[in-house]
Amino acid sequence: MKKLCNLLIFSCIAIPAIAQEQEQEPEQRIKLSPYGFVRSEFFYDSRQSLISSAGVLYLLPLDKNVNAEGEDLNTQPASRLLSMESRIGLRIAGIDTWNAKITANLEGDFDGFSIANSNFTSNTVLRLRQAWVKMEWQKLDLQVGQTWHPMFGPVLPSVLGVSVGAPFNPFNRGPQVRVDYKMKDLRVYSAAVYQMQNLSVGPRGASPEYLRDNIVPELYLGFDCTPKSFIFGAGASAISLRPRIVGEKQTVINDVPTAIQTKVSDKITSLSAQAFAQYSVEKLKVKAKCIYGQNMAHLLQLSGYGISAKNADGSFEYSNLTTGTWWFNATYGKTYQVGVLAGFSKNYGSSKPLLEMPYTFGPNNLEHVYRIAPQFLYTFNNWNIGVEYEITNAAYGTFSLPKGRVVDTHNVVNHRIFAEIVYNF
Secondary structure (H helix, E strand, O other): OHHHHHHHHHHHHHHHHHHHHHHHHHHHOOEEEEEEEEEEEEEEEOOOEEEEHHHOEEEEEOOOOEOOOOOEHHHOOEEEEEOOOOEEEEEEEOOOEOOEEEEEEEEEEOOOOOOOOOOOOOOOOOEEEEEEEEEEOOOEEEEEEEEEOOOOOOOOOOOOOOOOOOOOOOOOEEEEEEEEEEEOOEEEEEEEEOOOOOOEEEOOEEEOHHHHOOOOOEEEEEEEEOOOOEEEEEEEEEEEEOOOOEEEEEEEEOOEEEEEEEEOOOOEEEEEEEEEEEEEEOOEEEEEEEEEEEOOHHHOOOOEEEEEEEOOOOOEEEEEEEEEEEEEEEEEOOOEEEEEEEEEEEEEEEOOOOOOOOEEOOOOOEEEEEEEEEEEEEEEOOEEEEEEEEEEEEEEEEEEOOOOEEEEEEEEEEEEEEEEEEEEO
16 A cells, blocks of 8 residues: 555656656757768879868969979979868757757868878878857847858859869858848848967968967958849958067167067058859859958968068067959859859059068969869769869069069969769768
8 A cells, every 4th residue: 555655646746747858858959960971082283282181272383493404393293082071060959048049060070180100191180170159049140169261251162172262262260259130131240250270470480379469359340142143242351460479679788789588569450351242043153252451361362461660679560461362153053063263363562661571371472373173063862073173373473572572473384183072961
């Protein structure tokens, strides 16, 4: 009898509690959606080139390296087959908070870094690509974490290579806080962007310290409009760097001229702007973007800055190198798709006289570069098979002080054949 009473009491208390928990569970359940792809890609280059990610991210051909016999040592071709750009990601949703839809994303690939050993093989490691959380209300989005820089999209070239059109299209992922305000077809957004993978340049090479020591992150403000078959928009960014925090000045100690280290407040502020457009109808997509800006090395743009004055207190003054870039991309088809990318970038030099060679991403003696890249892509089920042919022409010359212009140019051309096979899941 006692056992029966205990069972009845347990039923009256536990069963309703379990039922209530089961009723609430669907609302509190976290939804996980894995995604990614296994990707293998082959490339052939007709000459030595400026590359990243073991060569799958192509930028431009290297300048001539002529020996005493007049032979260009950079005419050596190269080829490789790699699968390190294979990707895995996880989309997370559920447990909405504060009347906002909560989503998150965690994504990585195997392009962390390479280490050459005595056998000249390389090892790649898992690399963080994206890691962010987003809160979405009816008219407002708040996103915090690492994701693509606002100047990367929302309109970007449809190409096969992982460079996504670089160095013509800005390429950057970084930790940021982004706020979007949505009004029907119009979206206005702002972001405060820090640096982790794609870095600014300076006296210590590429480093996140220049932006870190300035305290204030890069600031971006932009908009895009999406009426029917169109996307168009524009945006602008401002970034301030502190290339140095310690300088050297001359003083007199015990009647002896002496150089001593001193704290300085060196600073360079750079402005950039972009405009973009896209038109889509049935199987046709036409896209274009133009960028005009200063010191966009962290966006894989061929620019930087240099020293324009050295002061008695040990501080330096700086001047930006200005770059203008545009690209055009058109694709047609779905199962069988053909397309072409055309891009052009030009160095417009410095607005102030420079005292010495500037800090740049890529070669500082590059006057302009252009690319034409036709492609073919076959898509069926989860498979993509494609081939792309890139012709990249770089005009090298002599960097001329003090204006920061490149003169007496000559052309260097690379022919790249790129092929990929991708299984998406």
